[in-house]
Amino acid sequence: MIPRKRSRLFLICLSLVLLITVYLTFNPQLFKTLAFGVWVLVRERDIIDSFEAEKRWGFIKFSPEVFRNGDSRIRAPMAASAIRSNIFVGSSEQELLDSLGEPDGDYFDDGCFNYRLSQNSEGADHWDLVFCFKYPEKIVRKVFVYRSCCNNPPRWLTSP
16 A cells, blocks of 8 residues: 555646746646646545544444435445444345335446435435345346536636
């Protein structure tokens, strides 16, 4: 884990040096291109772990019945518990549907069901609890939280 963080830090520092150099040479198109690269390196991750989910929404023990009928104020705090306990891992697709109902999230993958954790509002983060299956058995193999919107670059990068 440490070498990966070091290499990412090195890339960020190198990118910043390049950005400053390009800025000083007054090449706005090249500056925007490099700035976008730095933004990609430092932007928030799209998949978060249970500790980040708990920090973001708190922690409530996962209950399928409560989750199924709950709104974002109820569902989001259950995400950390669902990830930590690997809830439904090893369960069939039908067992998941019977417990949580039809998927209502925005993560699109043929091999996954997803359930909305946060309300979708203009420009806000939108998170889903995702259950991915092992095929052809249709058994849940992985549970994670995915940010399904707001991956657009900052406005200053896209302005003319």
